[in-house]
Amino acid sequence: MKKLLFILLGALLILPMVNSAYAGGPPPKDIMKGVFLNVDNNARTVTFQKDGKKETVELILGADMKPSDVRVNKKVMVSLDKHAGENVIKSIDIMFLDMTIKRIISLLVIGLIGGLLSGFIGSGGAFVLTPAMMSLGVPGAIAVASNMCHKFPKAMVGAYKRYKYGQADIKLGLVMAVTAIIGVQIGIKFQKYILNHFGNAGSNLYVSFIFMVVLVFVGGYVLYDAYKLSKGGEEAKVSKLALRMQKINIPPMMYFKVAKVRISFWVTVPVGIFTGMLAATIAVGGFIGVPGMIYVLGTSAVIASATELIIAFIMGAWGSIQWGLSGLIDIRLTLLILAGSLIGVQLGALGTTYVKDYTIKLVMASTMLIVAVSRGAKIPGYLADLNLRPALEPQLAHTLSQVSYWALVTALGSAALIITVAMVRGMAAAKAEARTEGIVSHG
Amino acid sequence: MDSKVTKFDKNMSAVTFAEAGEFETAAEFLQEERTEEEAVSPIAKKKPYAGLVIFGAVSLCGYIALMTHQGWVSNEYTMGGWHAAYPVVTALAFSFIHGAFASNLLSVLGLEAKNH
Numbered sequence: 124m125k126k127l128l129f130i131l132l133g134a135l136l137i138l139p140m141v142n143s144a145y146a147g148g149p150p151p152k153d154i155m156k157g158v159f160l161n162v163d164n165n166a167r168t169v170t171f172q173k174d175g176k177k178e179t180v181e182l183i184l185g186a187d188m189k190p191s192d193v194r195v196n197k198k199v200m201v202s203l204d205k206h207a208g209e210n211v212i213k214s215i216d217i218m219f220l221d222m223t224i225k226r227i228i229s230l231l232v233i234g235l236i237g238g239l240l241s242g243f244i245g246s247g248g249a250f251v252l253t254p255a256m257m258s259l260g261v262p263g264a265i266a267v268a269s270n271m272c273h274k275f276p277k278a279m280v281g282a283y284k285r286y287k288y289g290q291a292d293i294k295l296g297l298v299m300a301v302t303a304i305i306g307v308q309i310g311i312k313f314q315k316y317i318l319n320h321f322g323n324a325g326s327n328l329y330v331s332f333i334f335m336v337v338l339v340f341v342g343g344y345v346l347y348d349a350y351k352l353s354k355g356g357e358e359a360k361v362s363k364l365a366l367r368m369q370k371i372n373i374p375p376m377m378y379f380k381v382a383k384v385r386i387s388f389w390v391t392v393p394v395g396i397f398t399g400m401l402a403a404t405i406a407v408g409g410f411i412g413v414p415g416m417i418y419v420l421g422t423s424a425v426i427a428s429a430t431e432l433i434i435a436f437i438m439g440a441w442g443s444i445q446w447g448l449s450g451l452i453d454i455r456l457t458l459l460i461l462a463g464s465l466i467g468v469q470l471g472a473l474g475t476t477y478v479k480d481y482t483i484k485l486v487m488a489s490t491m492l493i494v495a496v497s498r499g500a501k502i503p504g505y506l507a508d509l510n511l512r513p514a515l516e517p518q519l520a521h522t523l524s525q526v527s528y529w530a531l532v533t534a535l536g537s538a539a540l541i542i543t544v545a546m547v548r549g550m551a552a553a554k555a556e557a558r559t560e561g562i563v564s565h566g
Numbered sequence: 567m568d569s570k571v572t573k574f575d576k577n578m579s580a581v582t583f584a585e586a587g588e589f590e591t592a593a594e595f596l597q598e599e600r601t602e603e604e605a606v607s608p609i610a611k612k613k614p615y616a617g618l619v620i621f622g623a624v625s626l627c628g629y630i631a632l633m634t635h636q637g638w639v640s641n642e643y644t645m646g647g648w649h650a651a652y653p654v655v656t657a658l659a660f661s662f663i664h665g666a667f668a669s670n671l672l673s674v675l676g677l678e679a680k681n682h
Contacts (some may be wrong), residue, residue, distance in 0.1 A: 154643065156646070160650065174646070175645050175646075198640060198644070218640070219636070251660065272653050272654065276657045276658055276665075277661065279658075280661055280665040288679055440654070443657070444650055447646075447650025447652075448646055448647060448650045450643075450644040450647075450649065450650070451644065451645030452653040453643075454643045454653045454657070455633075455636060455640070455641070457657055458628075458629070458632060458655065458657070458660055460663060461660055461661060462664060465665045466668040466671065466672070469665070469672055473679040476679040494631070
């Protein structure tokens with residue numbers, strides 16, 4: 124069995140050299156980073172110096188760009204419009220925003236709550252961090268990259284804490300991570316296919332629609348399960364599906380000590396692959412990974428959410444290297460989020476020791492369902508982009524985008540509230556228990 | 567001083583009862599003594615103030631250095647290629663230092679995991 128584990132690890136290490144997989148989508152290609160040296164207002168040309176190079180290039184401003192859009196001597200990200208000709212600029216993004224107090228405080232708070240959720244249910248934060256950063260004015264690619272780079276150290280700290288509480292199954296995490304990385308690649312291939320055939324709007328629609336369906340279906344089931352457990356007051360049982368899966372006897376059979384599950388390696392493969400595919404599209408693989416481990420493999424919610432942190436660590440580290448190679452990580456954003464999230468993740472991790480299994484399921488389900496609302500609110504806009512429905516009125520478009528954003532904030536806020544209440548109750552109960560025990564032993 | 571007198575008194579009382587043949591009462595005196603000691607000396611639960619201050623200071627210095635050298639950091643860290651190691655290693659280093667600070671902070675605040 125150990126041999127197999129080493130083979131898997133070996134494959135994990137070699138894979139990036141053979142092929143490049145990017146969790147959260149691949150870094151963009153037609154982008155140049157550097158500084159504008161001067162602007163010629165009449166000729167509509169700019170002198171641009173690429174990062175790390177001495178020589179300069181002449182670039183032409185695109186048709187809908189104004190010379191006043193160009194900020195001289197500030198590091199920018201320039202995307203080129205290959206269809207309009209050589210060296211024509213499509214858009215310019217300032218790479219590094221000035222850090223105002225408001226931005227710093229926002230990053231700290233989002234980090235803290237995102238970390239809390241992550242430590243508790245194994246994933247989360249990423250789905251709200253990227254849009255939140257973008258709404259602060261960070262260019263999309265930088266937001267994804269900086270978020271990715273914050274994810275893996277956070278997951279590492281969370282995984283370590285939960286390993287110490289005896290909840291994380293390292294072997295299961297490694298096995299799942301290998302297949303998840305393969306899933307990421309499949310996810311990207313799929314995305315590229317849709318992008319080539321249906322364009323950007325088609326790809327957006329695909330992501331929103333498919334994953335809204337997945338989130339509603341899986342989230343709804345998890346919620347139903349949590350509700351049943353909370354009503355009945357009984358301990359969580361292994362699902363019927365998982366019991367059937369555990370009976371499948373195709374070698375190699377693997378025994379996961381912490382999870383107390385003996386199952387064929389082949390059953391873990393689809394769970395891992397779907398986790399990766401989801402990670403490649405909405406950057407939160409855990410929404411499939413955790414329920415998959417609970418209902419297909421038969422682990423408890425507490426073990427599944429802890430093991431997900433190991434998967435998140437491996438995939439996050441991988442993605443960070445990829446995004447780092449293209450030089451898009453704004454380390455200031457990464458470290459500011461980490462300042463809050465490292466506290467949050469440890470708080471969430473210790474919180475799991477005070478609650479029953481169904482509380483974890485409840486938090487997970489409510490988060491998934493509210494994120495589904497956020498995705499759903501985007502669908503009418505994408506349908507209009509594809510000419511499948513009349514264009515949205517500006518007022519409606521604005522309302523929908525507000526609904527989408529605030530649904531994410533609500534998801535984060537409500538999860539934080541449930542976790543805090545459950546934890547405070549659990550701690551109070553534990554104290555009362557300790558006191559009663561003390562009285563009994565003294566008396 | 568007071569507590570020592572009390573302890574001495576209790577021990578003597580226990581001896582007196584024991585000599586008088588009332589072993590149970592004597593044992594009661596001694597037992598009470600032991601539980602009291604347990605209650606006042608939770609050495610294992612000492613709060614990690616030193617760790618909190620040291621890691622907190624190092625972490626804070628790191629953040630100050632980052633914010634005061636923004637220009638240099640932003641430039642060097644985004645060169646791409648092997649410069650990818652900069653953000654990855656920095657994030658890891660911060661997670662160790664700031665993570666240790668956060669862990670100590672929670673302990674000092676009295677937030678500990680439940681022992682199963």
